[in-house]
Amino acid sequence: DSGVTQTPKHLITATGQRVTLRCSPRSGDLSVYWYQQSLDQGLQFLIQYYNGEERAKGNILERFSAQQFPDLHSELNLSSLELGDSALYFCASSGLVGGGYLSTDTQYFGPGTRLTVL
Amino acid sequence: AQSVAQPEDQVNVAEGNPLTVKCTYSVSGNPYLFWYVQYPNRGLQFLLKYITGDNLVKGSYGFEAEFNKSQTSFHLKKPSALVSDSALYFCAVRPPPYSGAGSYQLTFGKGTKLSVIP
Numbered sequence: 001d002s003g004v005t006q007t008p009k010h011l012i013t014a015t016g017q018r019v020t021l022r023c024s025p026r027s028g029d030l031s032v033y034w035y036q037q038s039l040d041q042g043l044q045f046l047i048q049y050y051n052g053e054e055r056a057k058g059n060i061l062e063r064f065s066a067q068q069f070p071d072l073h074s075e076l077n078l079s080s081l082e083l084g085d086s087a088l089y090f091c092a093s094s095g096l097v098g099g100g101y102l103s104t105d106t107q108y109f110g111p112g113t114r115l116t117v118l
Numbered sequence: 119a120q121s122v123a124q125p126e127d128q129v130n131v132a133e134g135n136p137l138t139v140k141c142t143y144s145v146s147g148n149p150y151l152f153w154y155v156q157y158p159n160r161g162l163q164f165l166l167k168y169i170t171g172d173n174l175v176k177g178s179y180g181f182e183a184e185f186n187k188s189q190t191s192f193h194l195k196k197p198s199a200l201v202s203d204s205a206l207y208f209c210a211v212r213p214p215p216y217s218g219a220g221s222y223q224l225t226f227g228k229g230t231k232l233s234v235i236p
Binding site for chain 2: 002004033035042043044045048056058090092106107108109110111112
């Protein structure tokens with residue numbers, strides 16, 4: 001158990017809908033990363049937050065957004081869903097207090113949320 | 119831009135034999151290198167990392183990896199494979215802090231499926 005929790009485990013929805021994925025980082029970790037794993041694209045970085053602020057963006061669509069709250073949990077919002085958005089979405093955390101967002105700390109991954117868009 | 123190549127989609131090895139999962143990388147500056155393992159329907163589990171120091175890094179579950187700067191490789195090894203090692207293995211790279219990179223997220227290879235045959 002990495003200490004990173006994600007809910008829900010599975011999500012089935014229809015095209016055009018909006019969903020929210022939730023992540024709680026390991027205790028003390030300030031950085032949260034979101035990744036998407038799909039068969040055709042592999043594991044791709046979406047976005048990083050550090051202590052509530054956006055720090056880096058990867059291949060994240062404009063239909064997707066995220067935020068990190070004062071209690072450090074994070075949410076990934078996916079809207080106007082398309083069939084191609086079906087994937088496994090992982091959250092990872094790192095960066096104990098004092099490590100900074102450039103920390104060398106290892107990223108620890110949650111169990112993921114499997115999103116199926118029908 | 120940083121990149122990771124895992125040249126083998128699948129590696130088959132007999133139980134008790136040594137195993138190697140290959141990884142080569144491209145990154146500016148000194149790389150931070152990682153191996154993760156993913157079991158079916160599970161998240162990514164951290165195995166080991168190379169930041170600096172000894173080129174042979176030891177990690178969880180008896181795995182080790184050898185960093186070779188001249189060949190830009192970071193191959194994962196285990197002296198004696200177990201059936202329970204069968205899983206998907208990912209190599210990942212990130213730039214070091216203060217290297218001028220725009221972001222410090224992990225870039226993953228496509229993954230190598232390891233099958234250990236009883």
